Amino acid sequence: xxxxxxxxxxxxxxxxxxxxxxxxxxxxxxxxxxxxxxxxxxxxxxxxxxxxxxxxxxxxxxxxxxxxxxxxxxxxxxxxxxxxxxxxxxxxxxxxxxxxxxxxxxxxxxxxxxxxxxxxxxxxxxxxxxx
Numbered sequence: 001x002x003x004x005x006x007x008x009x010x011x012x013x014x015x016x017x018x019x020x021x022x023x024x025x026x027x028x029x030x031x032x033x034x035x036x037x038x039x040x041x042x043x044x045x046x047x048x049x050x051x052x053x054x055x056x057x058x059x060x061x062x063x064x065x066x067x068x069x070x071x072x073x074x075x076x077x078x079x080x081x082x083x084x085x086x087x088x089x090x091x092x093x094x095x096x097x098x099x100x101x102x103x104x105x106x107x108x109x110x111x112x113x114x115x116x117x118x119x120x121x122x123x124x125x126x127x128x129x130x131x
Contacts, residue, residue: 071086099113
């Protein structure tokens with residue numbers, strides 16, 4: 001009786017006489033990058049509380065400054081979104097001085113009301129609505 005020796009090939013390597021394909025791992029890298037991008041988006045939404053932007057009943061106000069120095073105030077109330085641009089134009093009209101605002105060295109703005117200014121809850125006697 002004659003014995004025949006058979007060899008087994010490992011499933012993880014190339015068959016004998018064949019070269020390994022260098023691009024075989026690219027599909028795995030693509031899957032990993034997609035999973036990384038999804039995880040990054042979830043982390044950014046959680047970090048910036050962006051879920052409130054998607055809620056139709058939320059109220060959000062943002063102040064945005066562009067690289068050119070223009071400032072915009074973005075207000076979202078429910079499904080309505082308003083964008084207001086702040087300009088350097090001088091405005092005129094009647095009003096009452098309420099106080100002074102100061103910008104600190106760290107960029108924070110502090111409002112100091114005047115001593116004789118009316119409180120925000122009390123309407124000014126000099127203001128006549130709808131005249």
